[in-house]
Amino acid sequence: SGSTVCPDSNNVAATSQLSIQNCAGAVSNQDCGTFSVMNGGEVNGTCLTSNLTGTATLELNGTSIECYSGDLFGDTVQSAGNATLLVAGPPSTPTFHSPVCTPINSTSVGVAVSWSEPLDDGGAAVDSYTLAAQGPVGNCTPESPCQLTSLERERDFVLQFGESYTFTASATNCQSSSCGEAQTSEDAETTVNLSDPATDLKLEVCPVYGSDHELKQAAASWTTLCPVLISPGDIPCVSVDQYQLQLSPGSDPGLTVDCTGCGACGCQCSGSVAVTDQLQEADIITVTLTALAGGVPFQTASTTIRSANNILQVDFMPYMLLDTVVVNCTFLDGFTGSDTAGCRISYGTDQQNLSSMLSSGQREEGRDSVQLNLTLSDNQLYYYEVTVDDGAGDCVGVKVEGTYVLSGCNPTDLCPS
Numbered sequence: 001s002g003s004t005v006c007p008d009s010n011n012v013a014a015t016s017q018l019s020i021q022n023c024a025g026a027v028s029n030q031d032c033g034t035f036s037v038m039n040g041g042e043v044n045g046t047c048l049t050s051n052l053t054g055t056a057t058l059e060l061n062g063t064s065i066e067c068y069s070g071d072l073f074g075d076t077v078q079s080a081g082n083a084t085l086l087v088a089g090p091p092s093t094p095t096f097h098s099p100v101c102t103p104i105n106s107t108s109v110g111v112a113v114s115w116s117e118p119l120d121d122g123g124a125a126v127d128s129y130t131l132a133a134q135g136p137v138g139n140c141t142p143e144s145p146c147q148l149t150s151l152e153r154e155r156d157f158v159l160q161f162g163e164s165y166t167f168t169a170s171a172t173n174c175q176s177s178s179c180g181e182a183q184t185s186e187d188a189e190t191t192v193n194l195s196d197p198a199t200d201l202k203l204e205v206c207p208v209y210g211s212d213h214e215l216k217q218a219a220a221s222w223t224t225l226c227p228v229l230i231s232p233g234d235i236p237c238v239s240v241d242q243y244q245l246q247l248s249p250g251s252d253p254g255l256t257v258d259c260t261g262c263g264a265c266g267c268q269c270s271g272s273v274a275v276t277d278q279l280q281e282a283d284i285i286t287v288t289l290t291a292l293a294g295g296v297p298f299q300t301a302s303t304t305i306r307s308a309n310n311i312l313q314v315d316f317m318p319y320m321l322l323d324t325v326v327v328n329c330t331f332l333d334g335f336t337g338s339d340t341a342g343c344r345i346s347y348g349t350d351q352q353n354l355s356s357m358l359s360s361g362q363r364e365e366g367r368d369s370v371q372l373n374l375t376l377s378d379n380q381l382y383y384y385e386v387t388v389d390d391g392a393g394d395c396v397g398v399k400v401e402g403t404y405v406l407s408g409c410n411p412t413d414l415c416p417s
Helices: none
Strands: 017-021 033-037 042-044 055-059 063-068 077-084 100-104 107-116 128-136 146-149 154-160 164-173 188-194 201-210 215-223 227-229 235-238 242-250 256-257 269-274 284-295 298-304 312-318 324-331 340-350 355-358 367-374 381-389 401-404
Touching: 100 235, 100 298, 100 401, 107 188, 107 235, 146 312, 154 188, 201 284, 215 242, 215 284, 215 298, 242 269, 256 269, 269 298, 312 381, 312 401, 324 340, 324 381, 355 367
Parallel strands: 201 401
Antiparallel strands: 017 055, 033 042, 033 063, 063 077, 100 107, 107 154, 128 146, 128 164, 164 188, 188 227, 201 215, 215 269, 227 235, 242 256, 242 284, 284 298, 312 324, 324 367, 340 355, 340 381, 381 401
16 A cells, blocks of 8 residues: 555564554555454454545554555555564463471471462563462561562472461563553462471380499380371371481480381381490480481480490399299389389390290389299200389380390209399
């Protein structure tokens, strides 16, 4: 028609309206141009007088437009063109990813909140995001949300166990370019609920003494911790995968125990740490159990034991009858258990397969000892383990272990004690 029907896209102003000049063509029977929006709708421009120059204005709802001029009867198209409009609409809503957790301690966890960019930028590149969090986070609050650049789609928070949090994120385009008025997407929303740790770490320690009353090792047992869950979805956020036992004072490296194979959370796990000469010089020894989640200390528990046995003394006394030995269990000043406590001895020639015998009943009034009668073979090496039986487990406070050989003697004579 002698002039541009569809302006070049580089010259289209970033507005919500587009002016197309010289709609009227040079052909005598062309009175008006027709403008078709590519989203399927058709909008007619202002009809101009033939052979005159004028301007047709369209309200734009799409991101591209096709323009052509032709005669009123649709016989021919005199000129045509396409222009991609830079007029931006709002971006589509971002999508949150599943949170990623990093253990911190027994009360809090680091959580990375992230999202993907919108599938549709609205016709102009997204150049910023707005993130707000409801809950005890201390930053990015609804009153003072965080503004992030187009390259930032993640923010780390320290969240507390047992709390609920709601995060919203929106995308905005046209803030830093000449594409018109800024447009912001609808808010994406996700909720993060953190469960409380299922249990506190509880430690039970059984000191193992030799027949010389010196501490040989600390045998510990505990119940494994269940993972802290993050919902919706009950995704494990913090899972304890190792436990470390350490004795102090001193620089003992301790023992690392992997309890993942013991079954579901809440199962019983155990480990023993040998006592060094340096530790035996101390009167009181501290046993510390540390639960590790991904190598990070999560919970700790500790207790103390004595380096010398002040709880239970075990004496083997051969009886006048051949092959009979009386085991005398004496409760010392350090014993704080029940007055009805008994004594259990496990013994045998195979250290890995010991039989068990329990002392008979309550200690006599005014006495601190109970006795068991064993029948042993002459000149045979026996392994033994003696524990306090207080009705509460295999080891209540102490274990004494060692070996014993019954020396032969004439039953008519007094056997050596």
